[in-house]
Amino acid sequence: MYAAVTLFLFMCLTATTHADHHQPCHSPNMTGTMSVMNLKGEAKGYGAFTYDSMGKKLRFISNESFATNSSVDVDLLMLFDEGLFYEIDSKNQSCEKKQLQCTLNPLDIPDDAKFHATVQPGNPSIEGEGLKVNMWTGSMPEVKGGYSMFVTMGCLPMTSFYFFESTSFVISNMDIELEIKDPDLLVVPSFCVGQALVETPEGTINSFLNEFM
Numbered sequence: 001m002y003a004a005v006t007l008f009l010f011m012c013l014t015a016t017t018h019a020d021h022h023q024p025c026h027s028p029n030m031t032g033t034m035s036v037m038n039l040k041g042e043a044k045g046y047g048a049f050t051y052d053s054m055g056k057k058l059r060f061i062s063n064e065s066f067a068t069n070s071s072v073d074v075d076l077l078m079l080f081d082e083g084l085f086y087e088i089d090s091k092n093q094s095c096e097k098k099q100l101q102c103t104l105n106p107l108d109i110p111d112d113a114k115f116h117a118t119v120q121p122g123n124p125s126i127e128g129e130g131l132k133v134n135m136w137t138g139s140m141p142e143v144k145g146g147y148s149m150f151v152t153m154g155c156l157p158m159t160s161f162y163f164f165e166s167t168s169f170v171i172s173n174m175d176i177e178l179e180i181k182d183p184d185l186l187v188v189p190s191f192c193v194g195q196a197l198v199e200t201p202e203g204t205i206n207s208f209l210n211e212f213m
């Protein structure tokens, strides 16, 4: 009898978890490598990222070893909850603080994203193949755009596509570790503290991806 009740409870829990699948998950704290490429095939950015999932903070620093003719050299500290970001230049210890007009966070599925499908590329019966991913889609009316995000079952964003009127991007994340290895990277550098907000010119939209346009 006890076993039967336990089994029943277990089945209910499993079913609930299954239904929850269609609620966007939130990725955990992460350290990893991110690549930003436009769909003309130009590598725009490649480097290390650090992400605080609770504080919605992202640091992305492009790695000079992978610089190409099309890439832009960036060091960005994005504070999504505060609607702010810093363009940092560690070499001459300068920085610019700017407002975000678009909250596009490449590492988080928006709460209003629509579940599209669970897909399993490759052959699941071959060891090392068959990674299962959920696909989420949505629109970004403030920039007349849309996105498709592919996220692992553990809520690690794998590949995301962003479509705008004039351009499109693909962001890929690799070598993810589930921790913040250097928390200092998420602290506003002392030379940026007290910095005045740089005014956003009329018609300009600041977002993470605008830094690569």
Ligand SMILES: *[C@@H]1O[C@H](CO)[C@@H](O)[C@H](O)[C@H]1NC(C)=O
Pocket (backbone or CB within 6 Å): 029, 052, 053, 054, 180, 183
């Ligand atoms: C994620 O990192 C933040 C900042 O270091 C920390 O406050 C928080 O507890 C971490 N969350 C988890 C789940 O480890």
Ligand SMILES: *[C@@H]1O[C@H](CO)[C@@H](O)[C@H](O)[C@H]1NC(C)=O
Pocket (backbone or CB within 6 Å): 048, 063, 064, 065
């Ligand atoms: C840049 O990439 C090279 C080669 O993979 C690596 O050795 C180096 O640590 C990276 N630098 C940073 C700052 O991540």
Ligand SMILES: *[C@@H]1O[C@H](CO)[C@@H](O)[C@H](O)[C@H]1NC(C)=O
Pocket (backbone or CB within 6 Å): 069
């Ligand atoms: C990159 O730029 C250099 C100097 O402007 C040029 O010589 C080279 O051909 C360019 N490479 C590519 C792949 O466009």
Ligand SMILES: *[C@@H]1O[C@H](CO)[C@@H](O)[C@H](O)[C@H]1NC(C)=O
Pocket (backbone or CB within 6 Å): 089, 092, 094
């Ligand atoms: C820092 O260097 C960048 C280019 O490397 C330059 O654009 C910027 O004006 C410099 N800032 C200061 C305060 O010198």
